[in-house]
Amino acid sequence: MSCSDFNDLDAELTAFGHPGGSSVRAVHDQFHGDLLEVSMGPQHPSTHGVFRMVATLDGEQIVKLKPVFGYLHRNHEKIAENTTYLGSMPYTDRLDYLCSMSTNWAYALAVEKLSGQAVPDRAQYLRIIMAELTRLVNHACLVGFLFNDLGTSFTPLLYAFREREKIIDLFEALSGSRMMCNYQRFGGCRVDPTPEWLAAARTLVENFPRFLDEYERMLTGNEIMLARTQGIGRLDPAHAVNAGLTGPVLRASGVDYDLRKVDGYGFYPRFDFRVPLGAQGDTYDRYMLRILEMRESVKILVQAFRDLPGGPIMDPKAKLRSFRPKAGEAYGRLEGPKGELGFYLISDGTPNPYRYRVRPPSLINLTLLEEMCLGHTIADAVVILGSIDIVLGEVDR
């Protein structure tokens, strides 16, 4: 790579107001090494799916990193525009396949906003229960995968999977499928849980803090983990907001923006919980934030089981077949485990949406991947990617 390439790189970095440009130049001037381009993925196990990063290395340091997408692209939006509103619901399971319950809810939320469909109280509570259980699944697995990326091959992941197994067994007993739940409907939920199911779920939630304590005893104090994560992939709040990062990645940088509090969708305003915030915005904060969010989710779940009202789970006016919302548009969003998950729908009064758009948090959270990785090594880039938490079903859609 010649020096003129560096001028391009400098211009590119300063275009985004990133200070890294000049320091990268300084490193290069000091050593006069050649640059090496490394293509990681799409089959690399540390990229969490078929994601590819093209990293340019100076020695071991990353001086440029371009993410490449599209290996799992199936044009979900086009498929949804050619099917009915209800017909897209099972496809939303396959966006973020770890969190199908919250993705279902996000879609149902947008359609309910579009059509003005009311939702009964019991269904609102059930939705919160499912969404928070999903958050437990997602965050526990994420921490496991993050440690995989750090090099502890599989032990923490299997501990997370042991707990995840219990939760998705509950999902299976309720909705019939472990991951592709297809549970939410416009105007309510599909299946009413039995008292036995509720008792089992309550026991699980009550025991979950014990798992978290064990997990933290095993992981949080680990000196290798601290050395590998503290100060790595730091992200400052102003950049994070401007780049539209959401969810735990944003809150780890100290920005207080949780849609459960800001939008207060569903019945979240009725619940007492706190929004954990990070201070440094590094990989360690993103790890700790997930642990703290799981503890808050447990608090929400305990309240939800306590207050769960009786009554119907579907609005009697809700229509399953020949569902045609009035012409108009709506953007519904909620706080998914990975960030703001939004659905933008335009209806023209026909049974199919005229425009159907998913706002994928995983994709947009990758916007600053390059800036976070600059100056670090490939091994750190793997950890930083792991701490962002992506699912390729949602990135590529």
Added chain:
Amino acid sequence: METVQQLRDRLAARFPAARVELVLNPGVAAEHSLRLDAALGRDIALFLRDDPALRLDYCSNVTGVDWPDKEITDVVKTTVPDPAGGPPKIVEEKSVHVQPGCLEAVYHLYSMSLKHGPVVIRLRTGNRADAVTLPSLTPVWRSCDFQEREIFDLFGIVFAGHPDLRRLLMWDEFKDHPMRKDYVEPDDYEWEPTAHGAVLERAKAHQLAAVAGVVDPGQSSANPPKAAPGSTTPATTAPVKEAKP
């Protein structure tokens, strides 16, 4: 937060040269939007971001919408007095005019510092063929980066001033824009055969063509193409027997 109407008036006062239209949303959600003048789009966006009362520092969702050409039938009723002195007749005149299509980029803006929103802004291209350039808002909100690339890829809107405008999801050599309403799937790849229906027929046609040694992408599924002697058309990945010259 001020209403969209108030915001429109304020923008009109601040940018007298720009045309800012209010687009009403007839649906239940009633999230009305503002259609901005594309030429001044970036200036208005900067104003929206930095105005102390708005501070829309977070651009959540960017998406494209395709509005194809639409035929509209106008019916003009004219009353013609009857020369014989009877009751006047009503004559209907029908005229068809084509409403030109366009591509639209829709931005959903929120404020993270003031916790309000959304303000929905829309930018329209001149048409769907050659005047498809809009100003990129990536320099204003970095979150538009991948989303504008996706719109460029799937809808074909060119964002002037985008730092890295490449296809995002489709491969670089791909020609068309799949999310447009008039997009036709190319018949050039091997079909994953389904056990019934039209897909099976197309798959069979492709298999026959592959066996014959020639694949003609434009061939309809009904008549499998004949093997043209000496043809060098690259076939699909299925085992190909070269037809003897």
Added chain:
Amino acid sequence: MLGSGIINGLIVTAKNFVGSYHDPKRMVTVEYPEQRTVLPENYRNFPFLISENATDPMGTLRCVACQICEKECPPQCIIIEKSKDKKPDASGKPQLYPAVFGIDTSVCMSCQICVEVCPFDAIKMDQVFEIAATDRFHDLFLTREKLAKPNSYYHQIHPTEAAEVDGRLNTERKAAEEKAKAAAAAKAAAAAAKSVPVAGVADPGPASPRPATPIQPASAPAAPATSPVPKPQDEPRSSPAGEGGPANPAS
């Protein structure tokens, strides 16, 4: 002390390792083909068609070929062809039936939307998951004959749901029967001579574990439904007249 965090972690893993030898509850996996976990009642995988009678599954399909599921199926994996003639259903009313009913299970994603939109409770979710086969087109494309399973099988896999469905159907059928009787009585009173009452209706029995009495409409026409000649199972596109009773796939 440096390294105490690592040692703490190792203590946790050691505890779990030793614990798994003492407490069978801490073993979280099963040796699958030999050991099996119990499937939950709500578990769903691939749809099947309900027939009222195990001995004559093709003649007593609840499906009336309305094709709603075919239209609503998101991946479009259902194919239905309506019959040309009509056959009496469980309440004696002449109905169309599916001459061809196929589900491509290599496309089906078990989303259950066909079940939800079916107004006749004719299609329900099965619990099969070991259907690996060597021929995708022949074995994974389930035809009417492979899809039809008796109501008793439905009761076996989803007891709560099946009892509810049967209860609802029975009330509906009773109401229809009474209505028909009333109508017939009125007709008889009006035209005193020639009116023939509507054929008696067989009751499938509420939530019976298996329908012991085959449902035979009293006024069965010279029906192909009772043709004794069984058709071979692997003939999906049989003519509407071929109403054999092939081997019951559930048995």
